[in-house]
Amino acid sequence: MGTVFLWFGVPKFFPAASPAEGVAVRAASKLTLGLLPPDVVLRVLAASETAIGLGLVTGVLLRVALVGFFAHMAGVFSALLLLPGEMWQGDAPVPTLEGQYIIKNVVLVAACLVVAADEWGRPPP
Numbered sequence: 001m002g003t004v005f006l007w008f009g010v011p012k013f014f015p016a017a018s019p020a021e022g023v024a025v026r027a028a029s030k031l032t033l034g035l036l037p038p039d040v041v042l043r044v045l046a047a048s049e050t051a052i053g054l055g056l057v058t059g060v061l062l063r064v065a066l067v068g069f070f071a072h073m074a075g076v077f078s079a080l081l082l083l084p085g086e087m088w089q090g091d092a093p094v095p096t097l098e099g100q101y102i103i104k105n106v107v108l109v110a111a112c113l114v115v116a117a118d119e120w121g122r123p124p125p
Helices: 002-013 021-031 038-058 062-082 097-103 105-120
Strands: none
Touching: 002 021, 002 038, 021 038, 021 062, 021 097, 038 062, 062 097, 062 105, 097 105
């Protein structure tokens, strides 16, 4: 899971390198009420996804990485509501390609729930 997050996060440091860049910036900009410029939003997304990925891969600050992961996923899934014209085909509950890109994160959430259950089942370090 950490490798996937790194794979999605690192390209966002390089403009136009991530195919998800546009939808991610538009959704995050709506979440921040447009208070941050798009280039700042993109850098924050890149840094947060990379930090979460490193935390999941290394286990360093794993609990912090997991909290960050679930907060990030809440923002990711909000795109389904914030950008309905981009996420859904007409009035039918059929996702567009962008919507499918968001919905596939259910698998990452399920996997991180397993990691979180294991981590929080242990005594604190």
